[in-house]
Amino acid sequence: MPVRSYDHAKRDPIKNYFPLPNEIFVLGLNAGEIAVYAYLLFCEDRVTFQCWPSCRSIGRATGMSVNTVRKYIRSLEAKGLITTEPTTITDRHGRKRNGNLLFTIRPITEAMEQYYEEQLRSQPKRPA
Template identity: 55%
Template sequence: MKYSGHGNFPSLPNEVFLLGLTPGELAVYSYLRRCEDHKTHQCWPSYKAIGKAVRLSENTVRKYTLLLEERGLISTEPTEVITKAGVKRNGNLRYTLRPVQEWIEEHYNRQLEQLELNTERQRTAKLMQTQKCTV
């Protein structure tokens, strides 16, 4: 059966595979993409709902959420809910999925910075080696 492009399949940008995400990070990110409101780029599933969908514990989902945030793919904000009794409680996190171009650009900038740092280290090591030979 050929896929028609319709249905409950979240689209993932090809670039996401350049980031070296773990299977767990990829699963959580994919689920967030599935839940995302495409106008606001936000969603707010609970750790429990994400975990149930991708078959991970809530603690593991929390860990992967933090890693995705560190990588710059998502940002999170706490929300509040008011119970029927009028009591304020913590709600689910509000996830904002950052535009692909933003995090890809950051990824390439980090790679470039690392390359420049490595080049400077090699240059310094070579300079030190040269100075040792002349002493």
């Protein structure tokens, strides 16, 4: 029996994929930062641009420790790609506890502007 090739016409680009901006490859991100950023994009609500996966969930999906995930989250924040907000939950006994971070994916154009501004500031000044 002949081997059938995969029928590309059956793929649903909206359901089975998420967009990853080309610009992330200009920003000098390392593989870990790209993996965490890609996972956040995978989880995000396409209307609010927010998601709240735990660092443990991100670590499981990317093969990283929780501490490494936290390091990359701080780096993505510093590069202007995401913002984070702490959340709280109320347990069944009425006690407030820390929840997962609420991640907001920022527009890639803002991160690009920040990157270019930092590049210009780091250029040595030429004598006049």
